[in-house]
């Protein structure tokens with residue numbers, strides 16, 4: 001099942017949370033086809049969901065006329081996911097990673113998404129050009145079933 | 146659920162029959178999200194499967210390094226599907242639509258795919274530039290559940 | 291996952307029952323083709339294709355039935371199709387397969403059809 | 412379809428049981444938030460969230476638990492989480508929710524926890 005060449009998949013879709021299910025399915029099918037462990041596929045799905053939810057809500061402020069792009073590159077040893085937007089961008093370095101107990105005390109629901117991506121993927125890297133092209137690249141080293 | 150603007154979805158993926166399941170899922174999720182009847186979604190899935198199987202097998206001769214592109218545009222009243230390849234192309238006008246009994250007598254398994262698309266979709270239209278860009282556009286008028 | 295497909299084989303007297311499970315498309319049709327080819331090669335031409343668990347079929351799957359039906363009928367056998375769910379039946383009907391193939395409810399009915407045929411002939 | 416989600420409500424004495432079903436993500440989290448908000452507004456702060464049928468959760472879903480837990484505990488109540496399937500439990504654990512929330516096996520166990528709390532206090 002493992003091929004020697006890189007397999008590339010791209011998905012473009014309207015920036016709406018109703019499309020998160022489609023995005024998870026896209027990732028799940030690619031993962032299953034690559035023969036990845038179901039548990040690992042679930043975790044990659046989760047990271048991509050978080051990344052896209054952030055683009056939809058923060059980069060585009062829920063403007064459904066905007067477009068989210070999800071790229072997946074499948075290699076022998078890694079899956080690389082890239083999420084792209086042309087929205088407002090942000091400086092990831094300034095996002096404080098507060099303790100969960102602090103967030104609870106402040107009754108804040110946010111601040112979990114980026115943490116989740118970091119916990120789940122092996123590499124998470126932003127490249128931000130506000131209004132032009134913001135990219136989030138995530139890499140996971142593969143375990144095959 | 147029906148929005149006033151057009152919703153565009155694009156899927157790029159390697160030309161391999163193992164990706165047909167992913168393609169059907171892509172169509173199925175878009176259809177379900179648009180609130181189409183399940184029966185109608187199944188038929189559109191089938192037409193897109195046939196179109197992509199033809200590209201993978203005929204346009205690209207099963208060369209998995211090539212790319213298939215599937216576009217879906219969802220409007221109030223129609224879903225428009227476009228399947229694109231840069232493969233060898235063909236002249237759809239020259240494809241004879243033989244009687245099923247004749248095909249059986251000749252022990253041929255082929256020749257059913259284009260017929261299926263025509264039966265299932267409201268419009269089916271090819272635009273062929275061999276090696277450059279071959280497009281198959283199909284339109285279905287929607288029934289919502 | 292959604293492109294999984296399996297075909298399994300059971301022998302009931304001189305009737306071969308092929309059970310299809312899952313999605314039959316251009317990716318999985320070769321597995322089905324191989325399974326029928328095996329029956330034909332072994333001279334077993336009374337074939338029942340049980341579609342109870344078949345959830346999807348495209349023209350690539352229909353093509354497999356078409357490739358073999360003539361040869362099998364000439365050899366005095368037939369392909370009886372049974373257990374087809376409505377969604378799959380619709381695909382058979384779009385191309386007019388219901389008038390070219392013997393499609394019945396379940397395996398016993400398919401077997402009965404073969405028995406009738408044997409008596410009649 | 413894969414982004415369907417439903418939350419239903421049952422009252423057992425002073426305990427409110429919210430049953431989650433399906434996929435809890437940024438799209439569906441507002442429905443869950445609304446359901447908890449209703450309980451809080453009505454002064455019902457002994458809440459059991461039954462996750463037996465919850466097949467997926469993202470941080471947007473976890474965020475709903477976080478928003479309310481402090482307010483509910485200050486009012487003398489709690490959110491007990493039960494019936495979590497392994498795949499969902501893994502997500503709770505990634506962010507350390509298992510040490511901040513009372514996660515138990517099933518609804519009776521969750522109810523027992525509330526009873527204990529009432530006796531103890």
Ligand SMILES: Nc1ncnc2c1ncn2[C@@H]1O[C@H](COP(=O)(O)OP(=O)(O)O)[C@@H](O)[C@H]1O
Pocket residue numbers: 054055058059060088089090095109110111112113114115470474
């Ligand atoms: N793609 C993005 N574009 C713009 N801002 C973002 C993006 N992703 C995250 N952010 C900012 O970082 C913050 C933290 O994000 P995150 O940890 O995912 O939590 P949440 O989304 O729940 O607030 C967000 O509130 C937002 O201000």
Ligand SMILES: Nc1ncnc2c1ncn2[C@@H]1O[C@H](COP(=O)(O)OP(=O)(O)O)[C@@H](O)[C@H]1O
Pocket residue numbers: 199200203204233234235240254255256257258259260353
């Ligand atoms: N996208 C395509 N590119 C090149 N040739 C095609 C394409 N689609 C169809 N054809 C040609 O038309 C013929 C009929 O196609 P079809 O009706 O789908 O049946 P089948 O694919 O089973 O042969 C094919 O055998 C092929 O020669």
